[in-house]
Every structure is written in C-alpha cells, then in structure tokens.
Amino acid sequence: MLWLYYAMLKKNAVLLITINIFGSFIEMIYIILYIAYAPKAPRNLTLKLFVSMNMGLFSLILLVTQFLVKDIYRVQVLGWICVALSVSVFAAPLSIVAQVIRTRSVEFMPFSLSFFLTLSAIMWFAYGLFIKDICVALPNILGFVLGLLQMLLYAIFRNAKKVIIDQEKILPDQNINNIVILSTLGTSSEVFPVDAQPNANVDNVNKDAKEHEQPEDHEKSMETKSDLHPIECAV
Numbered sequence: 001m002l003w004l005y006y007a008m009l010k011k012n013a014v015l016l017i018t019i020n021i022f023g024s025f026i027e028m029i030y031i032i033l034y035i036a037y038a039p040k041a042p043r044n045l046t047l048k049l050f051v052s053m054n055m056g057l058f059s060l061i062l063l064v065t066q067f068l069v070k071d072i073y074r075v076q077v078l079g080w081i082c083v084a085l086s087v088s089v090f091a092a093p094l095s096i097v098a099q100v101i102r103t104r105s106v107e108f109m110p111f112s113l114s115f116f117l118t119l120s121a122i123m124w125f126a127y128g129l130f131i132k133d134i135c136v137a138l139p140n141i142l143g144f145v146l147g148l149l150q151m152l153l154y155a156i157f158r159n160a161k162k163v164i165i166d167q168e169k170i171l172p173d174q175n176i177n178n179i180v181i182l183s184t185l186g187t188s189s190e191v192f193p194v195d196a197q198p199n200a201n202v203d204n205v206n207k208d209a210k211e212h213e214q215p216e217d218h219e220k221s222m223e224t225k226s227d228l229h230p231i232e233c234a235v
Contacts, residue, residue, distance in 0.1 A: 001058055002082050006135070009075050015127070016136070079135030086139035090121075090146055097146075100153050111154045118147025 001024055007016035031050060035043055061081060069077050096109050121143030128137025 001054065002061065002078070002085060005062065006075070006078050006082050009078060010133075012131075079133075083135050083139050087142055090139060090143040093146060093150065097150060097153060100157060104157050106154050106157050109150060109154060111151065111158075114147055114150035114154060118144060118151065121147055 001020075003016060004020040004024060007013040007020060010016070031046070035046055038046065061078070065074050065078050065081075093109075100106055100109050121140040125137050125140035125144060128134065128140065
C-alpha cells in the first residue's frame with residue numbers, strides 16, 4: 001500500500017503501480033482467508049495487527065506526508081519510509097534462517113520461494129538503477145544477499161539428517177531411551193531402543209523373599225529380563 005502511494009506521487013512509475021495493485025489484492029485475499037479459518041486467538045491478534053498497521057499506521061503516514069511535509073520533500077520522505085519497511089520485510093526470514101541452522105532442517109524454507117525472491121530482488125535492483133531511484137534499488141540489495149544465504153543453507157542442509165532423543169514414559173525398572181533418526185526429505189525413520197542402567201533402588205530385593213521364591217517363578221523372571229534388540233520401523 002505504501003509503495004502504491006509512493007508510485008502515485010512519483011511520475012512515470014507505471015510498473016510500480018501495477019505490481020503493487022496486484023500485490024495488495026493478493027495479500028488481502030491471504031489475510032481474509034487467514035481470518036476466516038484461523039483459531040480464535042490468532043484471529044484476534046491478526047485483526048489487531050491489521051487495524052493498527054494496515055489502517056492506523058498507513059493513515060498516519062498518509063496524513064503526515066500530505067499535511068506536514070512540503071511538496072518538494074514528500075516523495076523523498078515517503079520513499080525512505082518505504083525503504084525502511086522493505087528492509088524489515090527482507091529481514092523477516094532471518095528467524096527461519098536461524099531455525100534452519102538450529103534444527104538442520106529446511107522443511108520451513110522451500111528452495112523455490114528463496115530462488116524467486118532472490119530473482120525478484122535482482123530484477124527490482126536493476127530497475128531501480130535504470131530509473132535512478134535509490135529507494136527502489138537499495139532494499140533489494142539486502143534481499144539479494146539474504147536470498148543467496150537462504151539458497152546456500154538449503155544446499156548445505158537439504159540432505160541432512162537430524163537426531164532426536166526421546167525419553168518415553170516407562171516403568172521405574174525399565175529406563176530406556178529411544179533414539180529416533182529422521183530423514184528430512186525421506187519418509188522413513190529408524191527407532192533404536194537403547195538399554196540404560198536401571199535404578200539401583202529398584203534392584204534392591206528382599207533377600208528373604210528370594211530364599212522362598214519358587215523355581216518356576218525364578219525362571220519366568222529371568223525370561224522377562226532378556227536384552228532388547230534394535231527395532232527398525234518405517235513411518
């Protein structure tokens with residue numbers, strides 16, 4: 001919406017007008033669908049953000065630039081406001097980049113999105129240079145750098161496997177850890193139960209009870225203490 005307002009104030013900016021009309025229309029559809037199907041708490045938060053940012057902040061910027069900024073500086077001031085917001089948009093995926101490095105998984109960072117965002121940043125940077133508009137060119141430098149970083153991380157971690165150690169709820173005398181190895185791209189996983197040392201307090205058995213234990217009961221108890229073997233399963 002701000003870029004559309006900027007393009008309307010600036011002369012010979014037909015491409016900026018057309019792309020931002022289309023972008024505003026598509027984004028409004030996204031917001032409407034989210035509000036329609038989201039749970040109550042996220043829906044209320046989205047409505048608050050929409051009212052405060054898309055309506056409140058945009059209206060404030062519109063009023064300030066129209067009535068408090070002189071005509072000769074209006075386009076320049078609005079352009080730098082658009083630059084600041086564009087930088088925040090390009091910097092938003094940094095949280096996903098941190099998650100990829102931490103989890104070694106590219107599940108939430110598809111390559112196609114990173115590729116086309118990088119390509120878009122290159123084209124808009126070139127367009128900004130050709131029309132000599134620094135407000136259009138400058139934020140796309142950051143977009144290009146972050147796009148390359150995302151594709152690099154995708155190339156590094158696309159075939160990586162992550163190891164998850166899961167402590168199950170088991171009996172006090174059966175302290176077993178399941179090590180689950182998950183493939184980020186495949187559909188299979190391997191589960192390996194690993195025996196751990198039981199609690200020493202649980203192993204304390206009354207000596208008198210052992211002396212009076214029946215032979216058959218003793219054999220049954222020995223059979224239940226057999227070693228666990230690795231189990232491989234497909235999900």
